[in-house]
Amino acid sequence: MNIQDLIRPNIKGLKPYSSARDEFKGVPKDMVFLDANENPFENGVNRYPDPQQRTVKSLLAEIKGISQEQILLGNGSDEVLDIIFRAFCEPNQDNIITLPPTYGMYSVLANINAIGIKTVRLDENFQPKVEAILNIADANSKVLFLCSPNNPTGNSFNSKAIERLVKEFKGIVVIDEAYIDFSNEESWINRLQDFSNLIVTQTLSKAYGMAGIRLGICYASKEITSVFNRIKPPYNVNELTQQRAIVQLEKNKETQQQVLQILKERDVLVDKLKEVDFVSEIYPTDANFVLAKVDDATKRYNQLIEKGIVVRNRTTQPGCENCLRFTVGTKTENDRLIKVLRELK
Numbered sequence: 001m002n003i004q005d006l007i008r009p010n011i012k013g014l015k016p017y018s019s020a021r022d023e024f025k026g027v028p029k030d031m032v033f034l035d036a037n038e039n040p041f042e043n044g045v046n047r048y049p050d051p052q053q054r055t056v057k058s059l060l061a062e063i064k065g066i067s068q069e070q071i072l073l074g075n076g077s078d079e080v081l082d083i084i085f086r087a088f089c090e091p092n093q094d095n096i097i098t099l100p101p102t103y104g105m106y107s108v109l110a111n112i113n114a115i116g117i118k119t120v121r122l123d124e125n126f127q128p129k130v131e132a133i134l135n136i137a138d139a140n141s142k143v144l145f146l147c148s149p150n151n152p153t154g155n156s157f158n159s160k161a162i163e164r165l166v167k168e169f170k171g172i173v174v175i176d177e178a179y180i181d182f183s184n185e186e187s188w189i190n191r192l193q194d195f196s197n198l199i200v201t202q203t204l205s206k207a208y209g210m211a212g213i214r215l216g217i218c219y220a221s222k223e224i225t226s227v228f229n230r231i232k233p234p235y236n237v238n239e240l241t242q243q244r245a246i247v248q249l250e251k252n253k254e255t256q257q258q259v260l261q262i263l264k265e266r267d268v269l270v271d272k273l274k275e276v277d278f279v280s281e282i283y284p285t286d287a288n289f290v291l292a293k294v295d296d297a298t299k300r301y302n303q304l305i306e307k308g309i310v311v312r313n314r315t316t317q318p319g320c321e322n323c324l325r326f327t328v329g330t331k332t333e334n335d336r337l338i339k340v341l342r343e344l345k
């Protein structure tokens with residue numbers, strides 16, 4: 001597939017904006033920087049941040065086993081997804097394909113960017129209907145969003161189905177792996193070299209415990225990341241975010257321990273939810289949350305709020321009627337949830 005043919009014409013012609021600090025990051029410390037009109041008195045944040053976030057990328061590259069040049073960082077996944085839209089989707093002309101029930105941001109961003117949305121419902125096991133997806137695609141279908149493990153259902157998509165879609169869809173396939181670190185499935189990062197139209201997104205917001213710093217990640221071919229680098233605002237990841245990400249990524253062992261603990265707690269939570277009499281179904285999950293069907297989701301949601309527990313009511317999502325989504329908390333938090341659920345009338 002020729003990726004250049006998918007890029008919007010106005011983007012293809014862009015030159016990357018070269019910021020004052022682009023060229024001289026990572027040079028010896030005794031340089032004098034009089035190029036960016038900063039206040040010279042050091043306070044930790046008086047300088048512009050590294051626009052290429054080299055240190056953060058080098059840590060991620062090591063953890064994920066990928067080249068730094070194949071990484072693009074953004075102000076949360078939302079910015080990364082928005083950059084994907086701006087690179088490939090022509091407003092009032094192109095469309096994307098999403099597979100509900102799924103993460104809401106794909107259609108929000110499509111609407112903001114005046115991009116059409118085609119939807120193909122997941123099947124009864126929350127798996128993609130490959131034929132239907134390929135059939136609904138037209139010449140303006142530029143991006144297909146696959147969320148695996150999927151939010152809010154929690155399951156991973158069948159890897160054969162994903163592979164067929166990546167091979168046969170004639171546009172960009174984005175696999176949103178926000179929850180991959182909770183799953184035993186292999187990341188599609190490892191297949192980037194096989195598919196030029198594949199983009200994998202991840203985030204530091206979930207397993208890595210840094211939702212507050214807003215750091216979203218995109219992995220793709222160098223050809224694609226170089227296009228994205230022309231679009232992104234030069235200082236889109238601020239200095240505090242970079243510093244905090246570095247500290248936390250250097251403690252990756254600790255993160256992996258937390259993930260194991262969360263998974264253990266998730267299994268306990270699932271077992272206990274099974275015993276709650278108004279819970280009728282618990283869906284298989286590869287993520288740090290559990291989707292469960294109850295008798296009356298809105299009633300149970302409101303009762304939980306009254307007891308000081310906030311969960312997510314997904315009842316309006318297609319295929320999720322009367323479903324609540326429970327994030328796995330600490331043991332203490334989960335125990336409190338279960339105690340309250342047992343006492344509800």
Ligand SMILES: *Cc1c(COP(=O)(O)O)cnc(C)c1O
Pocket residue numbers: 075076077078079103147151176178202203204205206211214215216
């Ligand atoms: C939480 C989540 C994200 C992460 O978004 P950030 O903007 O990086 O916090 C991305 N995709 C899905 C499916 C999610 O559930």
